[in-house]
Amino acid sequence: MPTIDVAVVAYNHFELTQSCLEHLERQTREFNLLVCDNGSTDGTAERVAERWPLAKVSRLETNHGFATACNTAVGLGSADYLVLMNNDVDCRPDFLERVVAPLENDADVASVASLMVRPDGERIDSIGLTADATLSPFPRHTGRPIGEAADERPVLLGPAGTAAAYRRSAWDALGGLDERIHAYGEDFDLVVRLRAAGWKTAAAPDAVGIHLGSATYGHRSRRQRQYGGFGRAYLMRRYGLLKRREAARTALTEAIVVAGDAVISRDLAALQGRIAGWRAARDLPKLAFPPPEAIDHDIAFREAIDRRRGVYSQ
Incomplete structure (x- = not known):
């Protein structure tokens, strides 16, 4: 029985979901695939079920927001470690192996930030989140060369939801994502609650994925x-x-x-x-x-x- 659940939320743009899942097929670690179709109109749920028959797929009739869809996907599994992945992320074959390693090596770690790079493969999109004194969140190292991904400053608060690993027991204890937040901020809120509860976080700069961008709502829409x-x-x-x-x-x-x-x-x-x-x-x-x-x-x-x-x- 795999110890990793990978939860993917999809909303139309099947070509992105297909690429994401095809990259997951190449992983060096076994995992359970959990997919929530968040009200797509392009047949995403049916196409995923046909192409990946072992996946557990849930389909929402309408778009309920990322937090609800993500919690729905997570609820389909029960593995010790949980990896959330946006459908616009293409990860390297050793991504899962690398991103869960801090969870396996330290029982006090509840969340792990991965390294998201821009499509050009040379610049960092983010490696987790940091926050200032007003609790404003910012992506860490954004725009910097990938060779600087391991820099410890600014302070790591926790992972961004783009592609992150969590300890399921900690996730369950806090109730997952706050479904009142339709999109943008729900991942930040979760890591704040995890840190407030006393859990540690970690970065995995060797867990690398390409983040293709904001396809669901459009940049600055x-x-x-x-x-x-x-x-x-x-x-x-x-x-x-x-x-x-x-x-x-x-x-x-x-x-x-x-x-x-x-x-x-x-x-x-x-x-x-x-x-x-x-x-x-x-x-x-x-x-x-x-x-x-x-x-x-x-x-x-x-x-x-x-x-x-x-x-x-x-």
């Missing part, structure tokens, strides 16, 4: 920016960011980001998303803040503003 704004404000309220010492910096940062987005995009999608996210968190309990060592306190205000450009399309 109105919907993407609205979902990004929702997730940011929702988490700001859940973690009580406007009641912490960094409240003024948090509020000023958001004002600058929203105003800048409105000017560039000529709409209020980022603001509208934030209003909706703030309201959605109104009656929910506050969440514990992660320990100080999980946050990169060296990211200053100006640097954070620069980093926020384009991150989660906020």
